[in-house]
Amino acid sequence: MKIRKLFTFSWYELTILVKSWCLYLKWDILISKFHYKKWQASLANTYSNTYTPNDAVLNTNPVKQHQSIINIIRINESAGRNHFRHMNCLRRCLCQQDLLSGYGIQCKLHLGVKFENSKLAAHSWLSVNGEVINDSQEVISTYKELTTVNDAQTLSMLK
Numbered sequence: 102m103k104i105r106k107l108f109t110f111s112w113y114e115l116t117i118l119v120k121s122w123c124l125y126l127k128w129d130i131l132i133s134k135f136h137y138k139k140w141q142a143s144l145a146n147t148y149s150n151t152y153t154p155n156d157a158v159l160n161t162n163p164v165k166q167h168q169s170i171i172n173i174i175r176i177n178e179s180a181g182r183n184h185f186r187h188m189n190c191l192r193r194c195l196c197q198q199d200l201l202s203g204y205g206i207q208c209k210l211h212l213g214v215k216f217e218n219s220k221l222a223a224h225s226w227l228s229v230n231g232e233v234i235n236d237s238q239e240v241i242s243t244y245k246e247l248t249t250v251n252d253a254q255t256l257s258m259l260k
Contacts, residue, residue, distance in 0.1 A: 114176055117200070121180035124196040129186050132195075170206060173197075174235050190236075194225045197235055201227075208234070213244025 131140040181188040208227040226236040
């Protein structure tokens with residue numbers, strides 16, 4: 102990242118940038134170095150992390166909250182683009198989900214697949230209240246979302 106760009110951020114935005122950079126490193130290490138069973142519990146912990154919720158983000162006005170989420174995502178993606186490691190969509194989504202949950206914003210992680218040149222391609226994205234927050238509709242519409250069957254659905258199918 103160009104040093105001059107850092108001076109355009111407020112202190113609040115710089116704290117988000119530093120948190121984001123550290124979270125990218127955390128998720129990159131977990132995904133790269135450990136088996137899924139070892140970091141699976143960390144996925145659930147993104148909803149109960151220790152950050153103090155920020156009233157500016159938890160604003161009851163949906164438009165202001167949406168703008169705050171977009172601003173956090175913008176800063177976070179800047180950290181990811183300027184990381185020393187390449188951050189793919191899964192790392193980006195897990196980092197953003199972890200970061201936003203610290204502000205009391207519950208995100209849903211979506212995973213999708215498609216065939217591209219006879220090869221299977223995968224992609225991930227986040228949504229809040231059914232609205233995609235970190236990707237375009239054009240991109241995600243090319244993927245078939247993977248879904249899970251919850252216990253209630255499984256039980257009703259067995260009856």
